[in-house]
Structure formats: structure tokens, C-alpha cells
Amino acid sequence: MIDDPVLTRDWHVVARASELAPGDVRASRLLGVDLVVWRGDGGIQVWDDLCVHRGAKVSGGKVKDGCLQCPYHGWTYAASGECVRIPAHPDQKPPPRAHANTHPVRIAYDLVWTCLGEPSGEPPPFPEWADPAYRSIPCGPYAFKALGPRVIENFLDAGHFPFVHAGFLGDPAHAEMDDYEAETTATGVIARDIPIWQPDPDGTGRPAKVLYTYEALRPLTARFTKAQGEQRFSMIDIVTPVDEGHSLAWAIMAMNYAHDVPAQKIVAFQDEVTAQDLPIVESQRPEMLPLDLQAELHLRSDRTAIAYRKWLRQLGLKYGTA
Ligand code: FES
Numbered sequence: 317m318i319d320d321p322v323l324t325r326d327w328h329v330v331a332r333a334s335e336l337a338p339g340d341v342r343a344s345r346l347l348g349v350d351l352v353v354w355r356g357d358g359g360i361q362v363w364d365d366l367c368v369h370r371g372a373k374v375s376g377g378k379v380k381d382g383c384l385q386c387p388y389h390g391w392t393y394a395a396s397g398e399c400v401r402i403p404a405h406p407d408q409k410p411p412p413r414a415h416a417n418t419h420p421v422r423i424a425y426d427l428v429w430t431c432l433g434e435p436s437g438e439p440p441p442f443p444e445w446a447d448p449a450y451r452s453i454p455c456g457p458y459a460f461k462a463l464g465p466r467v468i469e470n471f472l473d474a475g476h477f478p479f480v481h482a483g484f485l486g487d488p489a490h491a492e493m494d495d496y497e498a499e500t501t502a503t504g505v506i507a508r509d510i511p512i513w514q515p516d517p518d519g520t521g522r523p524a525k526v527l528y529t530y531e532a533l534r535p536l537t538a539r540f541t542k543a544q545g546e547q548r549f550s551m552i553d554i555v556t557p558v559d560e561g562h563s564l565a566w567a568i569m570a571m572n573y574a575h576d577v578p579a580q581k582i583v584a585f586q587d588e589v590t591a592q593d594l595p596i597v598e599s600q601r602p603e604m605l606p607l608d609l610q611a612e613l614h615l616r617s618d619r620t621a622i623a624y625r626k627w628l629r630q631l632g633l634k635y636g637t638a
């Protein structure tokens with residue numbers, strides 16, 4: 317397991333709840349730990365993907381009578397994690413040590429969250445999800461061969477729009493960035509009302525200057541809201557630290573306008589934008605985000621990134637940082 321006390325006590329996403337039907341069993345990976353995510357009688361469970369008998373992966377097994385059955389010798393585990401049946405010895409009560417290593421589960425925004433240690437709080441807020449004025453549209457997860465802090469810093473970075481997302485979110489002829497403030501608070505980072513010129517910010521084909529407000533809510537969760545008049549487009553990006561080389565970015569978009577535009581079209585746009593980010597983020601060296609501000613060059617347009625790096629340093633994040 318990747319040793320990072322901050323992330324060990326944080327909540328991370330391992331699956332989408334609506335994609336786990338009763339009886340489904342999936343393998344997942346978090347902080348270098350193989351996990352099984354399954355839905356049986358007791359709802360969704362997240363356990364270490366390991367049978368205590370001979371160490372086989374229980375994710376290769378199946379749900380039987382609401383319990384999870386190991387594929388190797390059929391040991392059968394109830395939702396509590398307790399082994400309730402050993403087929404080779406049906407009359408013998410399984411020993412108390414025959415118990416899966418279970419993890420706490422939260423379901424929020426149709427995502428399955430778990431924590432590998434003692435949780436220090438709850439999953440981050442995304443109030444738009446429950447707000448009837450908004451339509452929420454999930455997208456991803458996007459797989460990055462990069463570490464979480466680089467992925468989140470890219471999400472918080474508006475300065476790359478004119479180049480990486482030319483014609484989508486920016487234009488090289490409008491690359492200049494107005495000044496803005498970024499604050500490091502006790503709970504994260506916030507940079508309010510960053511003016512950004514966009515070629516087609518709301519899908520009507522008209523260019524406009526919009527205002528982006530970025531927030532880092534957790535070390536590996538960030539969000540923004542784009543404001544144009546009364547129109548709001550929000551997006552939360554939740555990065556799962558899979559292992560030393562891989563991340564998975566789960567995202568939800570929420571908008572209080574254009575409810576008639578098919579969700580598929582909006583997701584396709586986001587898929588394309590992410591495909592533009594992917595090679596850039598995967599190319600960044602060092603792969604670890606340098607928290608020493610002398611290590612890379614920073615300009616005033618990088619204020620959000622500076623505040624994010626300072627905050628990670630305050631938190632003592634080890635994973636993905638140098
Ligand atoms: S390893 Fe799972 S039942 Fe033997």
C-alpha cells in the first residue's frame with residue numbers, strides 16, 4: 317500500500333454505483349491495494365481483494381445467495397465480511413479469523429467511495445447534484461498514466477485553454493490572462509472570478525468572456541464553476557490514486573441551462589477535451605508535483621497552482637509530490 321497518511325484517511329472513488337447491479341463483482345485498485353467491489357444482500361461492499369484461505373482474488377468469484385464466493389475453494393463470505401461457509405467442511409463452523417478485510421463505503425453522486433484507514437471526514441460536497449435547477453451529467457472515468465497532483469493541477473489551470481483546447485475552450489489569439497486572486501484556506505484553495513475569453517462558452521456559437529471560479533476541495537478533488545450572466549456550468553473532478561503510476565479521474569458536470577442538449581453530446585465534448593489534456597499531463601516531468609516553489613517557474617497567471625502546491629505542502633501530502 318502507498319504510504320500516505322493524508323490519502324489513507326481520505327475518501328476515494330472505486331466504482332459507479334448504478335453500474336453495479338445486484339450480483340455484480342468488480343476488481344478495483346486504490347493506493348496500490350487491490351480491492352473487490354460487489355453488490356449482494358447488504359448493498360455495496362468494498363474489501364481487500366484477497367481470500368484469507370490461500371490468497372486468491374475474490375473478485376474472480378461470484379455472488380451466491382447474497383454472499384461472495386471465492387473462485388478457488390468456494391469459501392463464502394457474508395456482507396459483513398464473515399466467512400459463513402467452507403464447502404469442503406460444510407458442517408464445520410468457519411474459524412473467526414476467516415474474515416475479509418472490509419472498508420467503509422459511502423454512496424454519493426452515484427459514486428462508490430471508500431477509505432483505507434480511519435476516515436477523517438466525509439466525501440467532498442457537490443451541492444449542484446441535489447439542486448433541481450441543475451442537470452448533472454457524469455463523465456469518465458478517464459485513465460491517466462500520471463499521478464493525481466499533476467492531474468488536479470491541470471484541471472485547475474486555465475492558462476492552457478488557448479493552446480491545448482484551441483477552438484474548444486480558448487484561442488491562441490486571446491491567450492492573455494487578466495489578473496485574479498487565489499486564496500489558500502483551512503479547507504482548500506479558491507480562486508474566484510477568473511476572466512477567460514472563450515470561442516463558444518455556452519454552445520450557442522458566440523464568443524464571450526466568462527468567469528471561472530476554481531476550488532481545490534481535497535488534495536485530489538477539485539471543482540470549478542463557469543459563470544456567464546445567470547448561466548452556470550460546474551464540474552467536479554475526483555481523482556483516484558490507483559497506484560504509483562496511474563490515476564483515474566471521475567467527473568460530474570452540472571449546468572442550469574441547455575437542458576434540451578443531449579447529455580451524450582456534452583459527454584462527447586468533455587471526452588474530447590480530456591483526450592487533449594491526456595498526452596500533456598502524461599508528458600510532465602518530474603511526474604511528482606514539485607512543492608518547492610523554486611523548482612518550476614510561476615507567473616501571476618499561475619496563482620491557483622501556487623496556492624494548490626502551498627496547500628498540499630501544509631497538508632503534508634506525500635503521494636505524487638516532491
Ligand atoms: S483461496 Fe479462496 S477458497 Fe481457497
Ligand SMILES: [Fe+2]
Nearest residue numbers: 470480481593
Ligand atoms: Fe485541459
